[in-house]
Amino acid sequence: MVARMSDRSVSDRRGTVSGLMEATSVLQEQAPWWQRGVIYQIYPRSFQDSNGDGIGDLEGIIGRLDYLAWLGVDAIWISPIYPSPMADFGYDIADYKDIDPRFGTLADFDRLLEGAHRRGLRVLLDFVPNHTSDRHPWFIEARKTRESPMRDMYIWRDPAPDGGPPNNWPSEFGGSAWEWDETTGQYYYHAFLKEQPDLNWRNPRVRREMYDVLRFWLDRGVDGFRVDVMWHLIKDAEFRDNPENPDWHEGMPPHKKVLNLYSADRPEVHDVVAEMRAVLDEYGGDRLLIGEIYLPLTRLVTYYGRDLQGAHLPFNFHLILTQWDARHIERQVQEYEAALPEGGWPNWVLSNHDKPRIAARVGRDQARVAAMMLLTLRGTPTIYYGDEIGMDDVEIPPERVQDPFELRVPGQGFGRDPQRTPMQWDTSVNAGFSTAAPWLPIAPDAADYSVETERAHPHSMLSLYRKLLALRRRSEALSIGRYATVQSSGSVFCYLREWKEERYFIALNLRPEPAAIVPPDKCRIIMSTVDDREEERVEDALRLSADEGVIAAMEA
Template sequence: MADGFAWWQSGVIYQVYPRSFQDSNGDGVGDLPGILARLDHLQTLGVDALWVSPIYPSPMADFGYDVSDYTGVHPLFGTMEDFERLLAELHRRGMKLILDFVPNHSSDRHPWFQASRSSRDDPKRDWYIWRDAAPDGGPPNNWLSEFGGGAWEWDAATGQYYYHAYLKEQPDLNWRNPALREAMLDALRVWLDRGVDGFRVDAIHHLIKDAQFRDNPPNPGWREGMSPVRRLIRLHTVDQPEVHDAIAAMRRVADGYGPDRLLIGEAYLPIDQLMAYYGADLTGFQLPFNFHLLSTPWEAKALAALIRTYEAALPPGGWPNWVLGNHDRSRVASRLGRGQARVAAMLLLTLRGTPTLYQGDEIGMTDVAIPPDRVQDPWEKNIPGLGLGRDPVRTPIPWDGGPRGGFTTGEPWLPLGPDHERVNVAAQAADPSSMLALHRALLSLRRAEPALSVGRYEPVSAENDVLVYERRHGRDRFRVLLNLSAAERTVDAVPDAAHIRLSTHLDRGGEPVSGALRLRPDEGVVIGFDDKGKGGE
């Protein structure tokens, strides 16, 4: 940890999607003992914290994001004792554990919803969002579900509709109800009491809905091929002002367990709106996820503009963060190709701010085509043909080149990639030029040099497909040069005596640099200056 900085500022977060990480019992689904068995890989990689996607009891309508018990462990993933062993071992190794928290909706099998739908007079009726039908007997308004169709489900027994932003099996909780809010905060306390180090909070911008239940306006930018929910501008269903009071309440709970507990918020929002999720006087999320690298054109000027805009928008004292992949979006190696994925890894791990790595990106996994009879994702099932399904990015990690990739002794819940015999952890661990070797080298360099983790960011240039910037901390400074093209580029690299500390090709360490520098296709380099004092603070 760099002096004066929290662990989550200097550290690197690694997302584990537990269903696809490691299966320990042959049922084809990853589990908690499987994660425990693979901690050597994560420690050798050099990450500081694991964010684990939901492990709670769930009917699995949306693979764990439909929670039926916020304080338990699904038997599919193991037992509470397994969880406690994993947490203890992580802490023994100096690593942190961040759990997913899903506050926007529960499962329709949750006892709270079962009580809520049992009667209009039940004390938990208002823990969910119920409305009378419109005068014509139809839904109360025009709100749409993210997963297709309308967002209101008729309940014949009680004669009202309930709201679900996602599946009908995922009714939205009513955070305007004080008793519900306190019950959810109590769930956070249960896990904090057990020793977890923080939470990634799911779909936080959906948490509060318009109190007047007004129709969402039509979206003039919607076109065929876009998700149907985008037919409307979600003016009244996301990013409501009251959400920040709820976030502040979560933060107060976390802060009650000490200053090192971390809250991360998932909100796909424009930068100016995202900044509000840091909260007034930084009383919101320490890290509102910044997803903008996922959608920004992979061009030097566009990336430079994004970094400049994001850095300038941060509130005073707000800490940046960057994301290149997760369990919902196409893998970086599929979006950019494996050559540029190496350059992207250097970008992610040398920008100012906390990076989050998605499991498998460290070996260059790509999206896997899923045969129709193997599709699992309800989004794809509800809206087929638009490429919205998330299964291709959730396939199991291949640990070796065997027929099941070392992931399971049974039938994996999703197919492995067709190239897993050569793109796997064991093969890359034995290859000093592999993507895995690059990630290990980047993380090692980042850990050794505070300038690359907590130092200042200074733009240099963005010309001719090459993005150049510097990181500075005290007397130390580094220059990062990223060739974003598949062609050779020559750059006026440095005016001072320097040497290459790391190339994405892993073959130029120690090479002296002065003046112009040739960058090969798909190459990035980190340059260290021989005169540490020159240009330092």
């Protein structure tokens, strides 16, 4: 089927659009680094082990900084590296102002920061303010007695009249979110594991202490933070029961049986986000605040804050969650663009440490098309380590399972270990990740999908990512330019990216069958995910092979 660009989508191309672009050109040319840049997520346990204990570390990351600079990303976001009992692999923090010995020392972190900055790479840390470890000194003190000066740092409630939990709020990891404390005769709240008690963000002292944590790392030179479960920070003051979810069915996680109407996304959370933003702004305008937020688009965009004084980038996970077909994705992009507040900058994510990898969801052929989508849509992209070499989820034998979610809700496919397996560097033992047995299994096809193997092949996934990143870096249209939908049908998702006289037409075939589309003007192909088609001119229909994406330069 040949699709054509609709008249409506181009009706303003020579009028209103040109005026808009002229009006915004000065502002966009001065765009901050995070609007032009690309973020790369590192799960530190799995990136590179330097000391032979089977767990990745800071020294390992330092040793791979040259690779990251060569790849062409602009910033690295490092998942938690703070001291932790590792009940949830670093998301249960016992000390916010130090480095866990498994990963190294503060001196190692300073060397990583210096080495990254020297190579033009920014460094973002994971900030986990919703909860601490139950071994954090604050909680150890808080549970000694109801009169403890630290008691109100956490959320405590008396039992319900029947002696059970105070309400029906579930833990994200299964079971009740309320844990009975025998010593003090009250329940404490934990949205995740019982080893992760939630902080009471209605307490001004909690806010002061946590903003002091931000300043500790900003003073060391950190470029920003990704804030874990940002939408969870404030809970209902009356602790009302959550309503049942009418759409819940078998196969969904147990905690989805109720809607978290009262346990998350409360209106007061936006005051907290604005305060966090104000702390970063104390250090200049280039520090970045990202929020982890799993919410519908209409709620997600509220986290930009009043007058854009909230999170710079409320993470948009909808490419992870949406159905993988052209029309669903086209609607998602249009709805997202329409929902953004004026001046709000979009962002896109294909994979992360909590969700199956893009190659596992759509296959490696479509993962190439997805890479082109990620790096050509308007907004800041985040690449999950290993996606650039086509890493797939790895089957984890039951005896090797590490993830507490899988251990508590086994056999349901909710486990996160498969997408957290070690980075595949080369064809040596353990894929070059470690000289010891790694903490999670290496993929059986690691030799075929490794940095070393793919670096030698011009048509590999790694080569595709590097070419896309290089093109994006040198193109104003692809980094900060305007997005315009090209309405089509069938399996092709297509759009324009424009900046002044620079115009690109992107056509993505999301099915394993050939397709075609007529571009709005004559164009010249500059990149394909499948074939060597550079410089091929398109006079009429652009024909796409199965699972092919194309970037074409439009002629005036």
